[in-house]
Amino acid sequence: MIEEQGRVVAVESGAVWVETLRKSTCSSCSANAGCGQGLLDKLGVSGRRGYVRALSDLQLAVGDAVVLGVREDLLVRGSLLVYLFPLLGLFASALLAEQLGLAEPLVILASFLGFAASWFGVRWRSIRTASDPALQPVVVRALLVGAAGLI
Template identity: 75%
Template sequence: MIEETGRVVAVESGAVWVETLRKTTCSSCAANAGCGQGLMDKLGIGARRGHVRALCDLNLAVGDPVVIGVREDLLVRASLLVYLWPLLAFFAFAVLADCLALAEPLIILSGLGGFALAGFAVRRHSRRMANDPASQPVVLRAMLTGPAGP
C-alpha cells in the first residue's frame, strides 16, 4: 500500500473526504541544494492541499487525522494507462499513416488523432472505474491525537 496522511474534512456514509498536503519529492533528492524546484519545495510554494474521497468503515469525525492508502498495483496500472497508452497510440497511428505513404502533415495529424483517441478512451475508462470500490483509496487507520494511556 502507498500511504498518505491527512485530515478528515467531511464524513459520508461509508466514506470520508480527506484533505492531504501535496508536495514534490524534491526534498529527498541528492541534487536538492542546487535545484530551483527543491528551493520552491522548502519555501512551500509547491505544496497544495488536495481533497480525496476514501472508503471508510471507522467511526470518524471532522478533524480526525487519518492514514489513507492506495494499492501499488492500482497506481502502476493507472500510470501505464494515462502515460503509456496515449503515447503508444500516437506512434501507432503515425506509423500506420507512414506505411500508407501519406504526406508528412497527414502523418503528424494521424499521430495527434491517435493521441486524442487514446485520451478519450482513458477518460471513458476512468469514469467507468470511478465507482468501483476496488479502485478507490481506503482509510487504513486513524491516528491518535491526544496522549495515550490510562
C-alpha cells in the first residue's frame, strides 16, 4: 500500500476530506538543472496542496493528522488506463486509416479522433467507477498530535 500523510479538513459520514502537500523529488535528481519540472519545483509551483476524499471508519476531527493509503495495483492500473489507453487509441485509429488507404490529412484526423474517443472512454469509466469503495483511498491510521506539525 502506498501511503501519504495529510490533515483532515472536513468530516463526512464514513469518509473524510484530507489536505495533502504535493511533493517532488526533483531536488535529489541529477538532471534537475535542465528539467522543466525541476524549474517549476524551484519556483514553488509544485508545492500546492491537494484535497482527497478518503474512506474512514475512525472517529476523526478537523485538524487531525492521518495517513492515507492507496493499493499499488490500483495505482498501476489507473496509470495504464489514463496514459496508455489514449495512446493506443491514437495509434490504432491512425493505422486503421492508413490501411484503408486514406490521405495523410485524414490519417492525422483519424488519429486525433481515436485519441479523443479513447480519452472519453477513460473519462466515462472514471465517472462510472468513482463511487466504488474498492477503488477509493482509505485512512490507514491517525497520527499523534505532535506529528501534525510536520504537514
